[in-house]
Amino acid sequence: MNFFTSLVFSAILLGCTYTLVAIGYCLFFGVLDVVVFCSGDIAIFGAFSIISAYVMLYDLGLFQVLPIAVTTMIILAVAALLCALLSILTYRVSIKPFERSSALMPLLSTIALGTVIREFLGLLFRPLLMTITGPITRVADPINITSGRNPQAMPKLIAPNSSIDVRNYIIIAVTFLIILLLFLFLNKTKMGLSMQAISQNKELAYMNGINVRKTINITFVIGGIMLAIGGFLLGSYQSVVRFDTGSLYGSKGFSAAVVGGLKSIWGAIIGGMLLGFVEVFVSGLIPGGTQYQNIIAFLVVIVFIVFKPEGILGEKVIEKV
Amino acid sequence: MSLLETKGLSINFGGIWAVDDVDFSIEPGQVFGLIGPNGSGKTTFLNIVSGIYKATKGKVFLNGEDITDLRPFEVFQKGISRTYQSSRLCWDLSVVDNLLIGSYTSQSYGFLDTIFRRNYVNHEIEKLAQHGLDMLSYFNPHLLDKRYELAKNIPHIDRRRIEISRAMVSHPKLLLLDEPTAGLNDEETMTMMRDIGKIKEKMQDIAIIIIEHDMKVMEHVPEKIIVLNAGAKIAEGVFDEIIHDPEVIAAYIGGQES
Numbered sequence: 001m002n003f004f005t006s007l008v009f010s011a012i013l014l015g016c017t018y019t020l021v022a023i024g025y026c027l028f029f030g031v032l033d034v035v036v037f038c039s040g041d042i043a044i045f046g047a048f049s050i051i052s053a054y055v056m057l058y059d060l061g062l063f064q065v066l067p068i069a070v071t072t073m074i075i076l077a078v079a080a081l082l083c084a085l086l087s088i089l090t091y092r093v094s095i096k097p098f099e100r101s102s103a104l105m106p107l108l109s110t111i112a113l114g115t116v117i118r119e120f121l122g123l124l125f126r127p128l129l130m131t132i133t134g135p136i137t138r139v140a141d142p143i144n145i146t147s148g149r150n151p152q153a154m155p156k157l158i159a160p161n162s163s164i165d166v167r168n169y170i171i172i173a174v175t176f177l178i179i180l181l182l183f184l185f186l187n188k189t190k191m192g193l194s195m196q197a198i199s200q201n202k203e204l205a206y207m208n209g210i211n212v213r214k215t216i217n218i219t220f221v222i223g224g225i226m227l228a229i230g231g232f233l234l235g236s237y238q239s240v241v242r243f244d245t246g247s248l249y250g251s252k253g254f255s256a257a258v259v260g261g262l263k264s265i266w267g268a269i270i271g272g273m274l275l276g277f278v279e280v281f282v283s284g285l286i287p288g289g290t291q292y293q294n295i296i297a298f299l300v301v302i303v304f305i306v307f308k309p310e311g312i313l314g315e316k317v318i319e320k321v
Numbered sequence: 322m323s324l325l326e327t328k329g330l331s332i333n334f335g336g337i338w339a340v341d342d343v344d345f346s347i348e349p350g351q352v353f354g355l356i357g358p359n360g361s362g363k364t365t366f367l368n369i370v371s372g373i374y375k376a377t378k379g380k381v382f383l384n385g386e387d388i389t390d391l392r393p394f395e396v397f398q399k400g401i402s403r404t405y406q407s408s409r410l411c412w413d414l415s416v417v418d419n420l421l422i423g424s425y426t427s428q429s430y431g432f433l434d435t436i437f438r439r440n441y442v443n444h445e446i447e448k449l450a451q452h453g454l455d456m457l458s459y460f461n462p463h464l465l466d467k468r469y470e471l472a473k474n475i476p477h478i479d480r481r482r483i484e485i486s487r488a489m490v491s492h493p494k495l496l497l498l499d500e501p502t503a504g505l506n507d508e509e510t511m512t513m514m515r516d517i518g519k520i521k522e523k524m525q526d527i528a529i530i531i532i533e534h535d536m537k538v539m540e541h542v543p544e545k546i547i548v549l550n551a552g553a554k555i556a557e558g559v560f561d562e563i564i565h566d567p568e569v570i571a572a573y574i575g576g577q578e579s
Contacts, residue, residue, distance in 0.1 A: 211394050
């Protein structure tokens with residue numbers, strides 16, 4: 001693989017991780033017109049759930065008894081369940097009470113809840129963090145590290161015995177599979193169609209036989225699962241996760257969603273990929289560019305919203321006096 | 322047994338009785354008009370029946386079943402469908418997509434059917450769409466050619482037709498039309514009232530309640546007219562009786578002219 005091809009490949013890989021969070025933002029915004037700012041933290045919570053479930057299964061000795069595919073499914077199911085619960089909790093605690101308030105209230109409350117999740121993860125995993133003596137590097141044996149000392153090392157659940165390249169191919173394939181399943185769900189099932197109807201016109205949907213409350217709850221469950229998978233893929237891509245990365249990860253996912261057009265899932269995919277490409281190409285083509293990748297990525301976001309505030313696939317809203 | 326019956330229906334907003342002790346009943350196949358000056362409580366009455374507002378006092382029965390405390394989507398699923406005074410179309414969806422919004426909730430297929438019985442599900446959805454398009458083409462045959470056009474590109478009177486057709490897709494027992502002629506000129510208003518008459522030709526058993534503030538519009542369709550004023554029912558009867566009712570003249574026509 002030559003240098004340019006490897007850059008493109010890395011960009012798609014990073015874009016995949018942003019895309020899933022961006023889709024989470026899209027789903028939530030679609031049904032509630034609210035930006036759920038703790039989405040990145042929910043995703044990182046998902047990654048930590050995977051680490052915790054992994055350690056628990058390891059301590060129980062289940063890796064010796066069950067095939068890796070089964071243990072991986074159990075771990076992912078636990079993380080998805082926990083993220084879905086956290087997502088529902090987010091709706092109940094920080095959005096629902098403010099349904100009749102100014103849009104600023106859920107904005108602030110989800111930012112606050114994001115901080116709570118972040119600090120909670122930091123507190124929960126800090127005692128183990130303190131035992132780290134050396135720099136965090138890609139780990140050869142995740143079992144020893146995760147079960148003993150470094151909770152930030154992401155277990156290699158994806159093809160543990162294969163090369164990084166193979167794992168990365170799998171990450172891309174998983175992302176596309178998840179997106180495909182989401183599209184089928186949104187376009188073929190009653191619940192998916194209800195979510196789209198609410199996104200178009202909530203009042204109309206309510207008056208046309210759609211149980212809006214139930215649909216919103218299920219949207220948060222699905223969004224939570226998407227975010228858990230996003231956190232898992234990000235952790236797998238980077239091999240490590242930090243409890244405080246949720247804020248930046250969430251900001252990037254949100255930026256990707258806005259650049260793409262906040263109510264469009266295709267837009268979220270394009271926005272996520274765009275951000276991934278900008279970051280990877282800045283760090284790959286500019287000498288010492290890694291330090292500037294976030295600066296340039298967010299400057300690109302600002303330029304985009306100045307010239308195309310509705311997003312790439314968003315509809316222009318004209319306010320009439 | 323009446324299709325829809327309200328007993329002592331009342332709602333209080335901050336000390337004001339917006340609907341005050343209204344008794345009402347309609348049988349299957351009947352077309353009633355509900356008129357009254359602005360602020361008389363017509364739309365509020367419809368909003369209580371369709372579950373948007375909760376009645377302070379009184380009850381709403383559909384086929385003898387108490388539906389007073391049901392939520393709007395449950396009222397819809399029981400067979401009451403409605404349109405609005407201001408347009409409630411999804412502008413960026415096609416005509417046919419607008420027709421289908423929410424209609425699938427009345428279908429019996431479940432999640433597993435959507436995976437394992439795609440042909441059956443597609444057939445059910447096509448049946449719904451066809452029913453809506455039949456209604457739409459009955460109003461205006463040219464609309465069939467526009468079924469894939471976005472709603473925002475459709476003329477106002479045809480938007481009204483789409484909304485009425487959408488309300489019909491789920492085969493309701495009772496159709497509530499809130500000022501279906503709002504925003505239409507005189508000629509379009511007459512066309513719309515003829516269209517509403519066509520509904521009866523298509524679905525004989527459906528009951529329809531039409532809200533209007535324009536008395537002369539009522540002359541063309543309803544079998545019976547109920548007049549509200551300040552939330553209370555002040556008259557009930559056929560058009561000729563209503564226009565000669567002194568209380569109606571005082572409260573409604575007199576009020577408008579003064």
